[in-house]
Amino acid sequence: MDVTIIPLNQIYCDTVAALEVTCFGADAWPREAFTALLETYKENPDFRGQVWVAIGEHGQVVLGYVVLEVSSLGEAELSNLAVAPAFRRQGVGRLLTSFVVNICREIGVSLLWLRVRASNTRAVKFYETCGFAVRGEFRDYYKNPEEDALIMALELPEEADAEGGES
Numbered sequence: 001m002d003v004t005i006i007p008l009n010q011i012y013c014d015t016v017a018a019l020e021v022t023c024f025g026a027d028a029w030p031r032e033a034f035t036a037l038l039e040t041y042k043e044n045p046d047f048r049g050q051v052w053v054a055i056g057e058h059g060q061v062v063l064g065y066v067v068l069e070v071s072s073l074g075e076a077e078l079s080n081l082a083v084a085p086a087f088r089r090q091g092v093g094r095l096l097t098s099f100v101v102n103i104c105r106e107i108g109v110s111l112l113w114l115r116v117r118a119s120n121t122r123a124v125k126f127y128e129t130c131g132f133a134v135r136g137e138f139r140d141y142y143k144n145p146e147e148d149a150l151i152m153a154l155e156l157p158e159e160a161d162a163e164g165g166e167s
């Protein structure tokens with residue numbers, strides 16, 4: 001499958017917001033959350049976060065997206081990730097995750113973390129295959145239904161310390 005990863009722009013905002021509802025239902029970020037991020041990036045060129053969109057089928061289809069938020073403390077949050085149902089289990093999620101992991105490495109982020117619903121065992125499994133491990137939990141973090149969030153993290157040692165590598 002041909003896949004191109006690009007920063008989110010206005011053209012894809014509606015499609016990404018619709019996919020967000022498909023994938024997360026009551027937990028979905030509203031469209032305004034994506035447009036607000038676009039505004040933030042425009043107004044703060046030094047802001048190091050981004051919504052990345054995977055486009056396939058010769059530029060015709062949004063396959064998925066990932067949101068990376070980088071803090072000034074040397075760590076980053078993978079704050080959203082989804083792949084369109086019709087394109088799951090074809091490596092798109094892994095591609096998007098590797099993409100942001102590589103960005104983190106390039107800019108010297110030492111820890112990439114995320115929150116996931118405790119009952120979302122498929123996503124937990126997916127993240128484990130990408131090298132993340134469960135490090136803790138936030139009690140009752142999610143609403144509708146109320147549920148704990150698992151905190152998963154991937155440590156990104158500097159190249160010199162990464163002897164033996166990690167997935």
Ligand SMILES: CC(C)(COP(=O)(O)OP(=O)(O)OC[C@H]1O[C@@H](n2cnc3c(N)ncnc32)[C@H](O)[C@@H]1OP(=O)(O)O)[C@@H](O)C(=O)NCCC(=O)NCCS
Binds near residue numbers: 093
């Ligand atoms: C989680 C998600 C992003 C995975 O995307 P994907 O493109 O299907 O994942 P990949 O094809 O790259 O999968 C890579 C590996 O992860 C594991 N994996 C992926 N989906 C899985 C599932 N449903 N069950 C078990 N393992 C899974 C498998 O080991 C898979 O390799 P394989 O297909 O060769 O067995 C996708 O299922 C999704 O969008 N889910 C709904 C939204 C969501 O839950 N996002 C995460 C919220 S924190």
